[in-house]
Amino acid sequence: MVLHYPEEGTQEQLARNMNEFGAMLEGADGLVSVGAWYDEDRDCLVGLSTWESRESFDAFGIKPAGSDVIEGERAPRERYFLRRV
DSSP: OEEEOBOTTOHHHHHHHHHHHHHHHTTOTTEEEEEEEEETTTTEEEEEEEESOHHHHHHHTOOOOOSSOOTTBSSOOEEOOOOOO
16 A cells, blocks of 8 residues: 655646556556555545565565655655555
């Protein structure tokens, strides 16, 4: 799960980019589902992908979120790997 904080006026483009990235992930080994969501309370876009295992996710090569603020976003991205308990 990745939280993105778009700057004013960039939300639609960022959502398109996220959906394009999700489409690129389709068919990846171990991917169960992928999608982009909007959280009105936090005013952020949430990229959510479900994988069969942490190993499947790591094998795809998605880099960890850093502390840099990406152009068009107002805060650093937050990335979480959630495990079912």
